[in-house]
Amino acid sequence: MAITHAILASLVGDKPCSGYDLAKQFNSSLGFFWKASHQQIYRELARMEKKGLVMSEVVQQEDRPHKKIYRVTDEGTQYLVEWIALPTEPSPVKEDLLAKFHVGYHVPIHIIIDEILRRRKIHEEKLKLYYEREREYFPDVAQMSMKAKFRYLNLRRGITHEASWISWFDEALALLGGAAVE
Amino acid sequence: MAITHAILASLVGDKPCSGYDLAKQFNSSLGFFWKASHQQIYRELARMEKKGLVMSEVVQQEDRPHKKIYRVTDEGTQYLVEWIALPTEPSPVKEDLLAKFHVGYHVPIHIIIDEILRRRKIHEEKLKLYYEREREYFPDVAQMSMKAKFRYLNLRRGITHEASWISWFDEALALLGGAAVE
DNA sequence: ATTGAATATGCACTTATTTGCATATAGTTT
DNA sequence: AAACTATATGCAAATAAGTGCATATTCAAT
Known part of the structure; x- marks a missing residue:
């Protein structure tokens, strides 16, 4: 599965969040269908923003480093919905x-x-x-x-x-x- | 899973065969734990030969194009056996x-x-x-x-x-x- | 004759993933 | 004071994997 879809699904299905939050969500429902390192996530988020699928907002925090909160754009939502309608093959087993x-x-x-x-x-x-x-x-x-x-x-x-x-x-x-x- | 291990396991567990044969074995037991395109297989076999894990023999055929039969070297077998003894984590689900x-x-x-x-x-x-x-x-x-x-x-x-x-x-x-x- | 299928191999390009490194803030522990 | 943990981001390099294209032989079918 493309990491793009996993990130979009997570941002649409849960609330907008930072790359760090996404990386942490391995514990929650996200972890059922997708795992990735934080490096992958940050890079993918940057790519997606360039494509217009997501947009970010820098949030200054007093007690922690600032963070970028990403949210899905209308274009991103449409892209996701179109993807959902496409047929999905069973993911190949590599065990x-x-x-x-x-x-x-x-x-x-x-x-x-x-x-x-x-x-x-x-x-x-x-x-x-x-x-x-x-x-x-x-x-x-x-x-x-x-x-x-x-x-x-x-x-x-x-x-x-x-x-x-x-x-x-x-x-x-x-x-x-x-x-x-x- | 590294494609190297899958190819080694297949060559050790079944008989020596060509890249084409390996690519076909998606139907048989090999398909339970591994899928790859023939391009991947040919490249990986070449790499493995360079490393000394497998060796090949060109077989001329009259009615078909010639083929390279790969077999596992002693070094390759040892590498595989050592790998088997290493612990294995559940493969990440990406569905x-x-x-x-x-x-x-x-x-x-x-x-x-x-x-x-x-x-x-x-x-x-x-x-x-x-x-x-x-x-x-x-x-x-x-x-x-x-x-x-x-x-x-x-x-x-x-x-x-x-x-x-x-x-x-x-x-x-x-x-x-x-x-x-x- | 030409098209198509099965056998057989491989390069080149692109994308994905992993690993190592680097930075920065703030609180807690030693 | 120094080390460690948690939060937060990211680049660079290396390795792995996937896609597209290209080639060659033989047989069978149209």
């Missing part, structure tokens, strides 16, 4: 772990088992975090605004994604004879 | 559809519904293909070599991945009031 599994029988099995256990823990913690957020922010699924529904679905995608990893890890452990988990 | 959902309430709902239905069909077809391959190549899960187990698990990862997408699409359709599927 290290699967490449390792492809030749996994060439290394001692404990290396693979350890790696599965390590990765499983990472995904489990993420899943737990997502469940907590689900309980906290979306307690009443029946009563939600359109915006909330979409945010909820993105969170649900994170949940199904992590859950499918975990069930696969368990399958792998069972087949490869790894220890039971916890 | 267009989630960015679109982030601002989905800004466009008419039928655009989103249509896109869900279209994407659902793609994932369903892939899942069907994977199930067929599972029946065909792995009929007896209890009796498998180590190599077969790893191949089976990669296929299973493809299956859990696609299945999690489909269940999410159904959830989205239910919440957004889309038509029942088929």
